[in-house]
Amino acid sequence: MGITKTEIFTRQQNETALLMKALGHPARIAIVEYLLSVNACICGDIVNELALAQPTVSQHLKELKNAGIIKGNISGNAICYCIDETAIATLRGYFGGISDNLEKKKKMCC
């Protein structure tokens, strides 16, 4: 079938998966890292940073934006993108939580 059965999972699980999925492509990881490497937002030169065509980059930016990982502000005829701290904090918290949990129940097997 090819369609994800979202209805059998919790809302939290679906949302977490969407966040992770948005970062599940090297171009989108590269975009996030680039946004991070420059102070503040980037208005314009994201396309030049990646060896991908402009529509492709635009599409990746859209996906990151839909997932809430980046924010875009219109600034003249360019658009100003930056990382949304909330999403990153969520991810940090998620993995931090798992990590702590694993530490506690340290190892009954494996």
Next chain:
Amino acid sequence: MGITKTEIFTRQQNETALLMKALGHPARIAIVEYLLSVNACICGDIVNELALAQPTVSQHLKELKNAGIIKGNISGNAICYCIDETAIATLRGYFGGISDNLEKKKKMCC
């Protein structure tokens, strides 16, 4: 086309993306959370936990294993799965790093 251009990204970026991609599906998030919710490893009842057919679950487990997020040990005629702390630590560190970084260069815009 439809094929990811891995060659234009760093090894790190590709590896991070693969880890995130493996978690970019609610079934795989559910599996990880289930493994975490039970003490130690699970030998057998993962399939019963999810409302998905056995081959589907098997496939998701395989992807998590390939990505290094879970480990599987053969144990009799069952297989014993558990979370690989290394992968989780990597991701925790990754988002922790971004988070710290964002905190520092607190906000020139957006």
Next chain:
DNA sequence: TTTTCATATTGCAATATTACGATATAGATT
């Protein structure tokens, strides 16, 4: 050794993703 049980693999249909050329849009510049 035959059966049983748990998990993996195969094959396939439905759908999603990736990438990009062509084109549209919209604010800035002249």
Next chain:
DNA sequence: AATCTATATCGTAATATTGCAATATGAAAA
């Protein structure tokens, strides 16, 4: 207004993913 510049959208081809029925595998139990 005409043009430039930056970004978005459309359409489409190549490929990947999701899910499952059918079947295979392989160890344990009978």
